[in-house]
Amino acid sequence: MESKDNVRHRNKEQTKRKLLQAVGEIITEKGYSGLGVNKIANKAGVDKKLIYRYFGDGNALVEAYILEKDYWLRFAGKMQEFNDIQTPDRAREIISAILERQFTFFYEEKDMQRLILEELTSKSSLIASICNIRGNIGASLLKLTDPHFKDSGISFRGVSALLVSGIYYLVLQAKINGGTICGLDINAPSGREEIVRTIRHIIQWAYEAPEKGTTKN
DSSP: OOOHHHHHHHHHHHHHHHHHHHHHHHHHHHOGGGOOHHHHHHHHTSOTHHHHHHHSSHHHHHHHHHHHHOTGGGGTTOGGGGGGGGSHHHHHHHHHHHHHHHHHHHHHOHHHHHHHHHHHHOOOHHHHHHHHHHHHHHHHHHHTTGGGGTTSSOOHHHHHHHHHHHHHHHHHHHHHHOOOBTTBOTTSHHHHHHHHHHHHHHHHHHHHHHHHTOOOO
């Protein structure tokens, strides 16, 4: 027979999961501005006191949700796993895979699409904090690739910035307006496949250009 402690722990985790899920549903339906302790509790079907008990306050709950869901924030505790990125060949493969997965992830996650829109149009200390954390993670990752492009005339940070922001814009444009860009429809599998291939090609070109002596200082 299951112990009382195990039952309490399981109920606590289930309630926390309901609250986190409620945050995601509200962000998808109404955006960040639709969040609030009462609204989250009502959506989850639990007493709002449990938000304070398990998370401290509403902002901490929202932050927990974002930290769990955001693609880049998942790398915060995994930086040691990228030691192999110091080798150019491995770096090219790892960075390509990371950006390809970012594109696929962002295309499929409606709540994160809405959250990025909120970041572009709203001001709040929480969103600013999340943006800073995300930026610091990216900067830490790129520190490992900086030596590969020293004196090459190539800004791999610039390449990465354009790819990351381009992924966000491509997906938001397709999801909100259903439009095409340069004749590519990423709502179609063929369009998404072409973007994934091109991400890999751009990273490959960036790494091969110094070897071929095609850059200028």
